[in-house]
Amino acid sequence: MIDKNLYDIAIIGGGITGSALACALVNSQKTKSRRIALIEFNNMSNIREWKPPHLQFSNRVSSLTPRSIQFFKDIGVWENINHERIRPYKDIQVWDGISNARIRFNSDDSISINKNIEAIAWIIENNNIQHAILTKLAQYKDSNIDFLENTTVKRIMFDDVNYENEQFDLSDWPSLELSNGKVLKTRLLIGADGINSVVRSFASIESLGWDYNARAVVATLQVEPQVENATAWQRFLPTGPIAMLPLNNRFSSMVWSTTPTLASKICTLPSNNFIHLVNAAFRLRIADLEYLYSQLENCDIEFVKEFEWRQSIEKKAGIGNEIFPPLVLDVQEKSRAEFPLKMRNAESYVKERIALIGDAAHTIHPLAGQGLNQGLADVQSLVKVIEHGVVTGQDLGNIQLLKNYSSDRYLSNLMMLGAVDKLHKLFGNDFAPIVFMRSLGLQVINHLEPVKSEIIKYAMGIE
Amino acid sequence: MLHQLLFMLSSMLTRRIAQSISHYSVNNLFAKSLLSPREHYTTTNVPISNFQKSLLAVSSAFTAFFDPSRGDMIATLAETTSSIFLNKLRDEMLRDSKGRQILRERPIINSKTIDIPNLRTLPEGTFGKEYANFLDGEMVTPDTREKVKYIEDEELAYVMQRYRECHDFFHTLTKLPVSVEGELALKWFEFAQTKLPMTLISSVVGPLRLSSKERTRLFEKYVPWAIQCGSQSKLLMNVYFEECWNKDIAEMRKELGIYLVE
Ligand SMILES: Cc1cc2nc3c(=O)[nH]c(=O)nc-3n(C[C@H](O)[C@H](O)[C@H](O)COP(=O)(O)OP(=O)(O)OC[C@H]3O[C@@H](n4cnc5c(N)ncnc54)[C@H](O)[C@@H]3O)c2cc1C
Numbered sequence: 001m002i003d004k005n006l007y008d009i010a011i012i013g014g015g016i017t018g019s020a021l022a023c024a025l026v027n028s029q030k031t032k033s034r035r036i037a038l039i040e041f042n043n044m045s046n047i048r049e050w051k052p053p054h055l056q057f058s059n060r061v062s063s064l065t066p067r068s069i070q071f072f073k074d075i076g077v078w079e080n081i082n083h084e085r086i087r088p089y090k091d092i093q094v095w096d097g098i099s100n101a102r103i104r105f106n107s108d109d110s111i112s113i114n115k116n117i118e119a120i121a122w123i124i125e126n127n128n129i130q131h132a133i134l135t136k137l138a139q140y141k142d143s144n145i146d147f148l149e150n151t152t153v154k155r156i157m158f159d160d161v162n163y164e165n166e167q168f169d170l171s172d173w174p175s176l177e178l179s180n181g182k183v184l185k186t187r188l189l190i191g192a193d194g195i196n197s198v199v200r201s202f203a204s205i206e207s208l209g210w211d212y213n214a215r216a217v218v219a220t221l222q223v224e225p226q227v228e229n230a231t232a233w234q235r236f237l238p239t240g241p242i243a244m245l246p247l248n249n250r251f252s253s254m255v256w257s258t259t260p261t262l263a264s265k266i267c268t269l270p271s272n273n274f275i276h277l278v279n280a281a282f283r284l285r286i287a288d289l290e291y292l293y294s295q296l297e298n299c300d301i302e303f304v305k306e307f308e309w310r311q312s313i314e315k316k317a318g319i320g321n322e323i324f325p326p327l328v329l330d331v332q333e334k335s336r337a338e339f340p341l342k343m344r345n346a347e348s349y350v351k352e353r354i355a356l357i358g359d360a361a362h363t364i365h366p367l368a369g370q371g372l373n374q375g376l377a378d379v380q381s382l383v384k385v386i387e388h389g390v391v392t393g394q395d396l397g398n399i400q401l402l403k404n405y406s407s408d409r410y411l412s413n414l415m416m417l418g419a420v421d422k423l424h425k426l427f428g429n430d431f432a433p434i435v436f437m438r439s440l441g442l443q444v445i446n447h448l449e450p451v452k453s454e455i456i457k458y459a460m461g462i463e
Numbered sequence: 464m465l466h467q468l469l470f471m472l473s474s475m476l477t478r479r480i481a482q483s484i485s486h487y488s489v490n491n492l493f494a495k496s497l498l499s500p501r502e503h504y505t506t507t508n509v510p511i512s513n514f515q516k517s518l519l520a521v522s523s524a525f526t527a528f529f530d531p532s533r534g535d536m537i538a539t540l541a542e543t544t545s546s547i548f549l550n551k552l553r554d555e556m557l558r559d560s561k562g563r564q565i566l567r568e569r570p571i572i573n574s575k576t577i578d579i580p581n582l583r584t585l586p587e588g589t590f591g592k593e594y595a596n597f598l599d600g601e602m603v604t605p606d607t608r609e610k611v612k613y614i615e616d617e618e619l620a621y622v623m624q625r626y627r628e629c630h631d632f633f634h635t636l637t638k639l640p641v642s643v644e645g646e647l648a649l650k651w652f653e654f655a656q657t658k659l660p661m662t663l664i665s666s667v668v669g670p671l672r673l674s675s676k677e678r679t680r681l682f683e684k685y686v687p688w689a690i691q692c693g694s695q696s697k698l699l700m701n702v703y704f705e706e707c708w709n710k711d712i713a714e715m716r717k718e719l720g721i722y723l724v725e
Contacts, residue, residue, distance in 0.1 A: 287554035291563065309567060310557075317616050 007035045007146075008396055009386070010176060010186035012153050012199050014040025016126065017358030017375035018192030019133045020077070022147070024379060026140045027075045030387040034396070036145045037184060038137075039176070041152045048138070050131040052085055059218045059335040060126040061253045063232070063245060063369035067461030068376045069122060072132070080132035081124070087246045088119030091231040092456075093323070094442075097238065097286055098430055100322070101439035103446040105456045120460055121232070121369070123245045123253065152179040156189070156202040173397070174202075174353055188397040189354050190382070195344065197360035203351045209344035209363070212424070214240050215263035216366055217256045220335035221278065223326035225250050233325040234367070235282055236427035237289065241367045242281045244325045252326065254278065255366055263338045265296040274336070275328045276303035283324050284310050286430075341365055343421050345414060349378075349406040353397035357382060362413045368420045373461060374413055381408045549619045552657055555698055556622070562701040569621050570705055572628040573606050582708060590635070590715055591708030597635045605631060625700065626657075632704045636716060637692075638723050644677055648685035648724070655693025657700070688724040696720035 009025065011018045022038040025031045064072075072078040095102040107120045137147065155177040176184045191199025200207060221244070223229065229246040240257035247253055256278075258266065269277065277292055280303070288310050295301045344363040349356045358375030385405040389396045426438055445451050556562030570576070582595040598604060608627045614620040630649075637652060639645040673681060697719045707715060716722065 285554065285557060287557035291558050291560075294558070306563075313618055317618065 005182060005184045006170075007037045007184060007186040009034055009188045009190060010037040010039065010174075010184060011190045011192055012039050012176075013191065013193035013197075013358075013360065014038050014042070014044065014147070014149070015192060015194060015358065016129055016133070016372060017379055018190075019130065019137065020072075020075070020376060021190065021192060021357065021379045021382065022145060023077060023133050023136050023140075024071075024075045024383045025386065026137070026143050026145050028383060028387055030390050031383070033144060034386075034390070037148060037186070038145065039148045039151050039153055039178065041150075043150045044130075044134060045149075047127055047130050048134045050127050052082055052125075052128070055251075056332060057085070057220045057247050057251055057253065057335075058125040058127050059220050059253065059332075059337055061123055061245065061247070062126055062129070062372045063121045063123055064129075064376075065121050065373045065459070065461040066117060066119070068373050071376055071380050072129075075136070077129075077132045077136050080135040082128050082131075085128055085247070086122050086124045087230065087248060088122045089230045089232050089246055090119050092120060092234070093231055094234045095236070096427070096435065096439050096442060097235050098435045099439040101442045102322075103442045103452075105452060107456065107460075117460075120456060123232075123247060148178070148180075153177070153193075153198055154179055156198065172353065187353065187395065188386075188402075191354065191356040191360040192358050194359045195342065195363050197356065199354060200346055200356055200360055203354045203356075205351065205356070206347045207344045208347055209342065212257075212341040212343065212365060213259065214257050214341045215260050215338045216341055217254070217258065217263050217266050217336060217338050219254045219256075219274075219278075219337075220247070220332035221252045221254050221275075221328045222250060222330040222332065223252050223328055226326050229326065231325070233282065237281060238286060238428065238430040240424075240428060242278075243367070243369075244282070245369075251332075252328075256281065257341055257365070257367065262293060262296075267336045267338050269296055270299070271331050271333075273301075273303040274331055276307040278328045278331075280307050280310070283307075284314070343417060345417055349410055350399065350402035352399045355382060355402050355405060361409075362417060364417050365420050365424050367424060368416075368459060370416055370420065370459070374416060377412070377461065378405075378409050381405055546614060546616075546619060548658060549614070549622050552626070552700060553619060553622045555657075556700055559698070559701040561703050562698075565625065565701070565703055566618065566621070569625075570703075571624075572705075574604055577605060577705070579605075585708060588711055588713070589708065590704070590710045590712045593712050594632065594635045594708075597631060601634075601641045603631070603641070622700075629699060629702075629704065632702075633699060636699070636712070636719070636721055643673060644681055644685065647673075647681055648689050651686050651689035652693040655690045656696070656698055685724060692720075692722055692724075 011022055014022075018038060018040070022036060025034065025036055069078065072081070090107045092105040093102060094104075105120065107117055137145070153176050157175050157177070158172065159175045170185055173185045173187055174189045176186065176189070178184065189199060191197045191203075193199055223244075226246075226249045229249045229252065232243065232245050234241050234243040237258070239259050239262065242256040242258075243254065245253045245255070256263075256266065266274065266277065273296075277289075277296075280289055280292055284307070288306070292303060292306065295303075342363050343365055346356055346361045349361050357378040359371065361378065362374060364371045364374065382405045385401060385408075386396060388404070389398070389401045394401050426434070429435070445455070553566070556566055579595055579598065582591040583599075585592040585595070605628065608624075608630075611620045611623045611627075614623055633639075633649055633653065634641065634645075637649065639649050639652075699719070702719065
């Protein structure tokens, strides 16, 4: 009886990183015989039975790097992806809202990138990824994994209780008290339970960082039909970046980080005004945008008229000749939502018998689309370390073993966090000398192909 | 002041770079297409390089100093040094509903668009009547303004044009006379409002031509008033003066935050 509640590895959190880790572990010849529990608070049946709605897209999408895609291929998840609903892109355009200085990344132009690379990244609905992982996991029903859905970890403790008939000393194994009344003991506890990780608090691991005074508004946009909608666009506004990511030739996904006050107004704006506010945010002067911000609660003003008038003026002045993202024609109903933006890094990713992965370990501003990719890199690294532990016959909860994981990932995550945070701060400034310097910087880099290649390789996970 | 200057310098540089790097192309066709659909503020548009602009600015500053009668030189000075700040001024207008209405409709002020004889018939104390009184008292007409050259951007050219055309309204509202002193005071007022460098440069160079008594009065009385009043009042570029003829001028001053210099 007691036996049944003993696990080698318990993963708390069945989000993308947690379930991907479970999948990778059962898929590996070296680790598949371990007893694994995957514990998720939500009921996953909706995602398991996900039927993609025709001509509609979820507002939660991620940009996955080639490295993350390769990982999904390796663990047999990629074959379960609905390929009609993903969009690779080879081109990124980033520009400054104040000076209009631009930088363009194109994987075809980059000299030092392998020409066989299909794309810089892929835009995929989170549901599509999660569905593919769950489909794969379902194939391992009879293996050593228990997927406990609808289950919350209520408490984690060291109870010092040693089960009598055990030949091992289990007193230092963490016990998990679940919402269904069961108590589990695990050799290795993995926190994949997101930003408010209970595993992290149990381990008394501090999470360092700050909340940005900003929120991200996401939405699914219907855009002017494109021959090939395959560019990721991002304009840095003084209030934060706005990005448009391609979903297919008629749809794109938006992530707009801005002040909390504006975010909530943008979310509730009548959709015809919202559409043109987005168009304005990509194409008009900051002063025009500021005027529109001041009119968000004014129902009498038609944003379309303001947009079209300013657009015609800018075209005449030659500014409209730049290439811009496709015009937004409509916004999918109920697709607007807002999220708080935070930057966090746990002071350590491991403790005796405990490891943190994904957002439980670190949270990043979404402007570079790296959060999930970092989480998946954690998974890959941790799987290698666990495999090594199994092969060399070590206790999987041993801190010395787990340290290999944190030394592999900590610095690399920290660097990405730092870089993205600096970018956010640099572009959140409208002080003229800084605008000047960053515009100059963008322009210079834009002409330095080798530097650009290095940046893009970093962003693609080809370190 | 140093802060302001530094700010200007850096914005100037920013704009320069921004222009050259954002493929902000100078459209030669502009010169031909400058005829606004509404009105004929036809301007001769001469595309010139930034370097030429700087040369023009420097040389016209000298000319303006040595030969104050060369109104065209003062105008040239304004245009070449201020394209950056015209952008700023336009941005201020774009942030304001009335400013946007003005930019959209591009109203023109001259004796053809404004019925001055009719303004003379308005009751005393109305803005229209006061304006007519000003024109008659100073024996000027709204038609004596320099045409805008050297500004390629059609809308910026309009902003410059409007700025000049509103000058007499500023006199009317502030009651400053058309003397050297009055003009300088108004320049400081405009500077406090707009941060346009032309106003700053002539306010620095101009006082050299005043007597020491006049200069003392300028700096002890007019300038403090101008800075205080100019920076706290509503930007006059965002006032649609043509809609205000019948307004009580005292009321109007109050709304705009303008008080008179004692
Ligand atoms: C607006 C926005 C846009 C983004 N865009 C991108 C992008 O383009 N590319 C990218 O790589 N990343 C992106 N990210 C980041 C990415 O979404 C996250 O990094 C990623 O989802 C984190 O996954 P996770 O599995 O670590 O955590 P989560 O997705 O937070 O999963 C945690 C799971 O744990 C469960 N759980 C929590 N506590 C308990 C408990 N006590 N018991 C049981 N279960 C529990 C939760 O129910 C949840 O399912 C974006 C984020 C935001 C906000």
